[in-house]
Amino acid sequence: MTWLIAPNISNAKLTAQVSGINERGERTPSHVPVEKALTLYLNAQEIVTMMTINDYPQLLALGYLLNQNMLAPQDVVEAIDYDEDLEVVVVRTQHHTNFEAKLKKRTQTSGCAQGTSFGDLMESLEGFTHAPPVLNTSTLYKIAQMVNTTPSLYLEAGAIHGCALFQGETPLVFMEDVGRHNAVDKIAGWMFEQKQSGEGKVFYTTGRLTSEMVIKAARMRVPVLISRSGFTAWGVELAQKLGIMLIGRVRGKRFLALTGGEHLIFDQDLAYVEEETLKSKRKGAAALI
Amino acid sequence: MTWLIAPNISNAKLTAQVSGINERGERTPSHVPVEKALTLYLNAQEIVTMMTINDYPQLLALGYLLNQNMLAPQDVVEAIDYDEDLEVVVVRTQHHTNFEAKLKKRTQTSGCAQGTSFGDLMESLEGFTHAPPVLNTSTLYKIAQMVNTTPSLYLEAGAIHGCALFQGETPLVFMEDVGRHNAVDKIAGWMFEQKQSGEGKVFYTTGRLTSEMVIKAARMRVPVLISRSGFTAWGVELAQKLGIMLIGRVRGKRFLALTGGEHLIFDQDLAYVEEETLKSKRKGAAALI
Numbered sequence: 001m002t003w004l005i006a007p008n009i010s011n012a013k014l015t016a017q018v019s020g021i022n023e024r025g026e027r028t029p030s031h032v033p034v035e036k037a038l039t040l041y042l043n044a045q046e047i048v049t050m051m052t053i054n055d056y057p058q059l060l061a062l063g064y065l066l067n068q069n070m071l072a073p074q075d076v077v078e079a080i081d082y083d084e085d086l087e088v089v090v091v092r093t094q095h096h097t098n099f100e101a102k103l104k105k106r107t108q109t110s111g112c113a114q115g116t117s118f119g120d121l122m123e124s125l126e127g128f129t130h131a132p133p134v135l136n137t138s139t140l141y142k143i144a145q146m147v148n149t150t151p152s153l154y155l156e157a158g159a160i161h162g163c164a165l166f167q168g169e170t171p172l173v174f175m176e177d178v179g180r181h182n183a184v185d186k187i188a189g190w191m192f193e194q195k196q197s198g199e200g201k202v203f204y205t206t207g208r209l210t211s212e213m214v215i216k217a218a219r220m221r222v223p224v225l226i227s228r229s230g231f232t233a234w235g236v237e238l239a240q241k242l243g244i245m246l247i248g249r250v251r252g253k254r255f256l257a258l259t260g261g262e263h264l265i266f267d268q269d270l271a272y273v274e275e276e277t278l279k280s281k282r283k284g285a286a287a288l289i
Numbered sequence: 290m291t292w293l294i295a296p297n298i299s300n301a302k303l304t305a306q307v308s309g310i311n312e313r314g315e316r317t318p319s320h321v322p323v324e325k326a327l328t329l330y331l332n333a334q335e336i337v338t339m340m341t342i343n344d345y346p347q348l349l350a351l352g353y354l355l356n357q358n359m360l361a362p363q364d365v366v367e368a369i370d371y372d373e374d375l376e377v378v379v380v381r382t383q384h385h386t387n388f389e390a391k392l393k394k395r396t397q398t399s400g401c402a403q404g405t406s407f408g409d410l411m412e413s414l415e416g417f418t419h420a421p422p423v424l425n426t427s428t429l430y431k432i433a434q435m436v437n438t439t440p441s442l443y444l445e446a447g448a449i450h451g452c453a454l455f456q457g458e459t460p461l462v463f464m465e466d467v468g469r470h471n472a473v474d475k476i477a478g479w480m481f482e483q484k485q486s487g488e489g490k491v492f493y494t495t496g497r498l499t500s501e502m503v504i505k506a507a508r509m510r511v512p513v514l515i516s517r518s519g520f521t522a523w524g525v526e527l528a529q530k531l532g533i534m535l536i537g538r539v540r541g542k543r544f545l546a547l548t549g550g551e552h553l554i555f556d557q558d559l560a561y562v563e564e565e566t567l568k569s570k571r572k573g574a575a576a577l578i
Contacts, residue, residue: 016522021550023426023543023559030545035500035521051500051523137312158538159497159519178499178521208448210467211324211340230448232324232467233305234340249447254312256319261310270312 001146005190006174007055007153007162014053015157031157035178041090042070045100052182053153053160056175056189057082060182061089063189067181067216069124070099073192125218125242130199133223133245133260137268139169139202143226144250146171147204154206163187165222166202180207184216191220198222205229209248214238224260226250231258252276290435294479295463296344296442296451303342304446320446324467330379331359334389341471342442342449345464346371348478350378355477356470356505358413359388362481414507414531419488422512422534422549426557428458428491432515433539435460436493443495452476454511455491469496473505480509487511494518498537503527513549515539520547541565 008014015031022028036054040047040061047070052060058080065071076094083089102120147164153176154160163183164174173190177183184205191198198221205213205227211234217225218238224245231248236258239246245260252275257264297303304320311317325343329336329350336359341349347369354360365383372378391409436453442465443449452472453463462479466472473494480487487510494516496502500523506514507527513534520537525547528535534549541564546553 016525018520018522018525018547020545020547021553022545025553025555028545030547032520032522032525032547035523157519159499159521178497208467210448230446231307231321232340232448233307233321234324236305236307236321256309256311256317258307258309258319258321264310264314266314 033157059186059189063185164204209235322446348475352474352478453493498524
């Protein structure tokens with residue numbers, strides 16, 4: 001089993017070679033991820049400037065708009081134009097979007113066009129229901145292992161977040177980015193482009209399970225959200241409300257399911273799961289023996 | 290030596306008690322940090338809604354505006370009104386700010402009021418110069434130790450970033466927040482309120498050394514920026530241009546100075562610095578024996 005898309009660590013454009021002084025005063029070469037500005041337009045409307053490694057500007061643009069509820073699943077995207085020199089990506093839709101209409105109104109009344117309001121976002125999630133997700137713990141550990149053993153820009157250059165999408169335990173897409181949310185948004189863009197529903201999917205992130213992350217999972221209709229990091233209280237509350245299974249602190253044998261834990265099937269013999277060591281921890285790792 | 294301000298881990302409002310299912314199927318109590326929405330106004334202008342633990346809404350509001358170049362150091366702040374029920378904080382200045390004037394103009398011409406443009410931010414840093422910073426490695430390790438041995442919400446509940454400000458090796462302020470940038474902004478707010486210059490100060494963050502982080506250090510006029518995390522290429526490039534000493538990957542004995550390393554004074558005997566262990570790593574730790 002392998003990824004449909006995974007970080008291209010041999011792409012020299014994604015990391016930069018640098019040189020510094022280490023703790024012994026020695027000149028030391030190293031790698032760091034690149035970070036570029038990318039300004040996003042929806043038709044004629046400037047939306048935001050993002051900092052990104054810029055490996056998939058079109059997918060990032062799409063996913064950002066979808067996850068911010070600026071683009072609806074039924075909107076028809078006619079073209080996504082990316083200009084590398086101008087650092088601009090333009091998403092063109094067949095018809096003007098609802099968001100542009102709303103934005104125009106809001107700008108005229110208050111002078112404030114800060115993007116989608118939180119209220120709008122929550123409203124967009126009403127009626128988000130699905131069968132209660134079920135997950136085998138053997139699947140959970142396989143997912144963690146798959147992510148942790150895939151070559152990544154993180155292992156190469158650090159300072160980068162990763163996200164991965166699975167269909168059950170089958171790996172689909174692995175994205176990384178200097179912006180935690182960019183990695184998620186690129187996967188959302190891929191799902192839209194490939195007309196993939198969220199049903200039966202599992203989302204893994206190296207980032208924390210905050211309200212924003214849970215809202216994005218819900219926007220993507222993905223019912224299971226997993227992270228090696230921790231939670232915020234609001235993230236947990238939203239996951240409870242939206243029926244999302246939320247599992248965090250996945251490290252070695254350990255994990256904590258703060259919502260949906262009653263639907264876990266404990267089919268993994270823990271004697272065959274490695275504890276996290278300092279070396280594996282550096283890799284963000286859990287491994288199956 | 291102790292902090293003027295440090296995380297109040299006994300404040301029950303900052304963490305929530307939760308309960309989940311662990312890897313053995315056991316019901317397990319735990320703590321997570323709270324995360325609240327806080328909408329910021331500059332006079333009558335709505336600026337942004339932030340997700341924060343909300344321990345210092347006034348300092349966060351001030352620091353955000355300063356670091357985004359929406360408020361200039363010479364602006365006179367007359368009041369900061371915080372309404373807990375409405376989740377709103379309003380910074381009121383004596384005169385309308387340049388930013389509000391610019392924003393009005395921009396909104397009228399393009400309908401886009403996304404806040405300070407990156408160009409404006411960089412322009413605000415022109416003429417940012419100071420004597421090349423000097424740092425003793427003994428100071429660096431003392432700073433890391435001080436941060437790592439201070440009781441924190443991170444140790445209590447995870448999923449939170451920390452920042453600390455030092456005058457040389459003297460600890461001043463330690464802030465934490467669910468938003469990486471909020472912790473920095475709260476310290477910027479404190480510096481403004483206390484009329485503290487950046488001279489001779491050292492800034493420590495648990496977060497990555499990205500372009501945004503380096504720009505914030507420059508806005509705060511702090512010449513030394515330290516992190517246990519890594520770098521982005523643009524962060525390094527900006528630090529070089531702005532004359533900021535940038536030291537990352539500070540873990541146990543190890544560190545890497547990617548800019549300004551030639552001004553380090555290697556006065557620490559490494560035999561007396563502990564290597565990072567899994568236990569200390571969990572604490573984000575380096576310790577002096």
